[in-house]
Amino acid sequence: MQKKIEVGVLGATGMVGQHFVKFLQGHPWFELVWLGASDRSAGKKYRDATSWRLSGLMPEPAANLMVEECKPGNAPRLLFSATDSSVATEIEQAFARAGHIVVSNSKNHRMDPDVPLLVPELNPDHLKLLPLQRQRRGWRGAIVTNPNCSTVVLTLALGPFKPFGIRRVIVTTLQAISGAGYPGVASMDIMANVIPYIGGEEEKIEVETQKILGEFAEDRIQPLEAVVSAHCNRVPVVDGHLAAISVEFSHKPTQAEMSAALQQFHPRPQQLELPSAPPRPVIYMPECDRPQPRRDVERENGMACFVGRLRDCPVFHYKFLALGHNTVRGAAGAAVLNAELMYQEGLLEE
Ligand code: NAP
Numbered sequence: 153m154q155k156k157i158e159v160g161v162l163g164a165t166g167m168v169g170q171h172f173v174k175f176l177q178g179h180p181w182f183e184l185v186w187l188g189a190s191d192r193s194a195g196k197k198y199r200d201a202t203s204w205r206l207s208g209l210m211p212e213p214a215a216n217l218m219v220e221e222c223k224p225g226n227a228p229r230l231l232f233s234a235t236d237s238s239v240a241t242e243i244e245q246a247f248a249r250a251g252h253i254v255v256s257n258s259k260n261h262r263m264d265p266d267v268p269l270l271v272p273e274l275n276p277d278h279l280k281l282l283p284l285q286r287q288r289r290g291w292r293g294a295i296v297t298n299p300n301c302s303t304v305v306l307t308l309a310l311g312p313f314k315p316f317g318i319r320r321v322i323v324t325t326l327q328a329i330s331g332a333g334y335p336g337v338a339s340m341d342i343m344a345n346v347i348p349y350i351g352g353e354e355e356k357i358e359v360e361t362q363k364i365l366g367e368f369a370e371d372r373i374q375p376l377e378a379v380v381s382a383h384c385n386r387v388p389v390v391d392g393h394l395a396a397i398s399v400e401f402s403h404k405p406t407q408a409e410m411s412a413a414l415q416q417f418h419p420r421p422q423q424l425e426l427p428s429a430p431p432r433p434v435i436y437m438p439e440c441d442r443p444q445p446r447r448d449v450e451r452e453n454g455m456a457c458f459v460g461r462l463r464d465c466p467v468f469h470y471k472f473l474a475l476g477h478n479t480v481r482g483a484a485g486a487a488v489l490n491a492e493l494m495y496q497e498g499l500l501e502e
Contacts, residue, residue: 156182162233275365407464430456442458449476
């Protein structure tokens with residue numbers, strides 16, 4: 153690439169915004185040149201507007217950028233969005249209307265029928281919704297979303313098995329505290345404890361999974377007909393959502409067929425060698441006590457899904473564990489991978 157593509161971040165001062173700033177540092181294709189937040193932060197340098205909560209220092213080039221209001225004007229065409237969900241609908245639509253490509257991490261537009269809910273390894277063809285989105289809404293720009301941080305772990309783990317006909321899924325999550333943002337869950341609640349409730353999470357996992365694993369059908373996404381039941385728990389882990397999954401298929405595959413499906417899974421981002429795509433998106437760990445959040449979640453730059461303990465299920469067909477990095481693969485890294493796929497597919501051109 154001759155010249156890098158200029159990008160910006162909406163909601164750059166927040167927790168997910170900071171992950172975007174960190175993840176984009178040194179990106180081979182994208183150069184972060186613009187940061188937006190509320191009027192509380194606008195007019196200040198990023199270093200002064202932001203309480204940096206991530207490990208490592210705030211990247212110096214970003215620290216010196218002036219934060220602007222989240223209003224269309226001089227922002228670059230490609231924007232990553234991490235705005236608060238109370239304002240994301242209006243902000244993202246205003247930028248799309250003004251011709252920006254908004255690659256969003258917020259929940260607001262994920263289930264809109266004309267908005268791709270993209271996991272590049274699973275449903276790159278859902279980007280075919282974009283011409284319809286532009287036509288229906290009269291936008292020059294577009295909105296593309298990534299899933300909830302638990303949904304991406306579940307769908308990546310199920311993706312290789314989709315050819316077997318997924319019928320029913322039960323998933324129990326053990327979710328890290330970083331998924332609740334900052335300050336998140338009170339320490340008195342989470343230390344040496346488990347909180348068996350995360351508001352809205354179970355519903356999101358159930359419907360987002362059906363959309364992501366659904367099929368593009370001319371002018372809409374036909375959701376996967378499988379039923380998904382989720383139990384969500386917050387656990388005292390810093391980073392990494394673990395999911396215990398039971399699945400039933402149309403016909404039970406053999407263990408060898410399940411293993412072969414995992415081994416042979418080599419989808420589009422890996423074929424294209426996108427910069428943020430791990431060489432293998434779903435990695436099977438044969439050890440009897442893996443994957444574990446503390447030991448495994450940082451591997452592959454936090455972009456892979458780790459699967460383990462694949463075994464027969466006496467109720468459904470198989471059960472297994474899956475682990476993913478909730479703030480990387482479940483947030484900033486997911487959105488950047490979406491934009492990389494869009495670039496490679498020629499969808500960032502005016
Ligand atoms: P956060 O830390 O509260 O940050 C919110 C961001 O939105 C800040 O940059 C804030 O700017 C900005 N903002 C607030 N009101 C605004 C307004 N009126 N106009 C423009 N910008 C405004 O939230 P977060 O945890 O990063 O979450 C951001 C989004 O990502 C949410 O939609 C959330 O649902 C989603 N998400 C979060 C996680 C996670 O792990 N936390 C995971 C997946 C998805 P100021 O600093 O100026 O107030």
